[in-house]
Amino acid sequence: MMGDEKDLTGNWQPKRGDPVIKFVSGATIAACTALPVLLATPVPAHAQWSTVYEQTYLPASHNWEFRQRFAFADRLFNAFDYGHAILYETLLTRPQADADLLERRIFDHLTREVLINPPHVPLAEAAVMPQYAKLVPEAERMFDWAHVLHRQTYDVWADVRIPLEEKDARIAEILEYYKSRPDIAFSSRPKSMELMDGQYYSLAFRHEFPRFNGLIWGYHWLQVGLYEPLIAGQNPDERQSLAQATVARFWQLLQSPPESTPYLMPMTAAVAPLFTARYPEIAIIFDNLHMMHDVVSDILASPQVPRDRKRAEIMRAVDLFRDDSSYVTSVEEWRSMAVGMGIQNQGGAAVGFLAALPTPTVERGASMATMEHGPAASHADHQAPADASPTAGIPGAGGMEHEMRGAMETILQILEDPAVLEAIRSDPALLERWTDGEVQAHFESMREMLDGSAEPAPDVEPTAPAHQH
């Protein structure tokens, strides 16, 4: 390897063109090019080492069917990813900026430009939020993996080649694949609202940025709500028209923000009752996903979380939303909470809605933890303050009159009769009312109350949340 030129003392003398000199020159050039990059990286005593990694989609024949058949909605979801990313990057990198930056300038950019002309492909979010991605790459992967679950679930229901009886098996496979990455998968156990709204930093984002918060909740409303037209529609044409109506409703939610946007975080069980009844585990995952979106926003927006604690708090949330034991509530509590918060406060139904937006009955951005653990903790009292709640006027399960209970049971039995269901499906007007989210929410509420006064179902989780503070 080394040249054979030696001086009088026997020491090797380098000369121009010698391989060693070339190698040293190369090393020098490499060092000169690498150094600026490495020096631009502050390395504190505790270097942040992350090995979280990306994994591809579950390959299947339904891949990209939603993109092909529902492009008008699919592209909006690309825009939603951008909205989330630019929000986090701005909160992290511009902490001193006036609220107007997010509430007006970026909000207008998103609603007047990005949503109008959304990206044609899913985004490389790290390109939009490089600083946030470096702060918590683990959280970024977690969101991305859940978005993959979202998109593949749409794909199955958008694919007309998959018969109805096969769709559930496909969804089960997708869910299994999702859960095969426990390092980045959300828990499929429902989390208490205490986790989102009961922390010292909670509510910071929605109070400081109500318009942007309303926009994010509008995103989440459509992301779960769009499952309803796909499931409720009886044929491809009907699914198309119902989905277009749901997207139109999303635009209506953005007409006069924040008044027109959801007042509370849209929960899947309320906005997408058909989907939730069919795939409760995935519905729970999506609610956990959306809760964590809000938690991250709060951590980044809250001045009570010092900048050097942002990562630690987000990583704590990452752990809590992944595990199956922290802040867990029962499936019954979770369903009850969703209905009790009032569909009208969560953006309204996703299908079969009236022309006008529903009138919210709570204060915008109210703490949902208070609703969950306040005096209204029982099933019967899980209702919004005003009488527009789905459960308004119905006595609590504990004091329910025998006659009322019997009447409700009879109604539900009739509605579960296959002949009645067939009659409903054959009548477009009836079907429209039947698929109305608010109507379904009422039925769900009735079931909750009846169940609440009966023996708990065998698969019901313990009702006492196992909090970890």
Add this chain to the structure above:
Amino acid sequence: MTIVRALGALPVGLMFASAVGAMPSSLGAQTDYFNTDRNRPVRIEDAHATERYALEVKLAPVRLERGDGGVYSWSIDPELAYGILPRTNLEVGLPLRFAEGDGAASGLEGAEISLFHNLNTETRTLPALAVRGDLSLPVGALGPDRVIPAVAGIVTRSFGFGRVHVNARYAFADRPESEPGDEPSAGHEDSRWLAGLAVDRPFPLNSVLLIAEVYADQPLPDGADLAWNAGGGFRYQVNPYLAVDAGLGRRLTGHPSWFITVGSALHLGVRRLIPGVR
């Protein structure tokens, strides 16, 4: 003549195409435009590996080079990359070259097998780091005489404006004597060592990445001069599974030459390659 020779690449191209055709049509979602690869469109790459279980098919990255005296050479470098482990991909390439002029030749330029491993995800305190091991196998008319191993280190750091990538590579190979008229080809793996830097800027709403590079490489033949190269290009995500790229560059010293590149990559998901999936 060059075109006629280029047609000789068809069998290999068709082999890759049929390999792709034999795979399930299922396609994985990716943002491939943001993950740069060697020579697509520039020599300097980023420190990110192909996603786990994803199969990336670089069907026909074409490069046209114009050397001294207007002598042209073509090369096509089809490649398969598979995310075999977390942050790790295995690559297999079959580079073909067609050169005009006095040194006219055409054929397979060896077979390349690489293992790329990303050590870490970029964080606030550390850039993304990766290592690569390459083996160039003695296959084809223009292939090396024996196996040439090489190692490389890659660093990627993100900033507000974009990213900076630094690559350094060293090949463990004999040094053939330089023949008069020998023209080292920019971008090919016939260097003793290579070191360089690239800067990119993404336009995420348009799924476009602009990238520029400068690097130095020491050609293998003894006596060859150190060569400085500069280039630039773009990558564009056509749809979730297809990215295209194009670039141009110039070898600034030694035997100055121009080159242009055009490429595309299909991102596939293959169920049979995922353990536990039927």
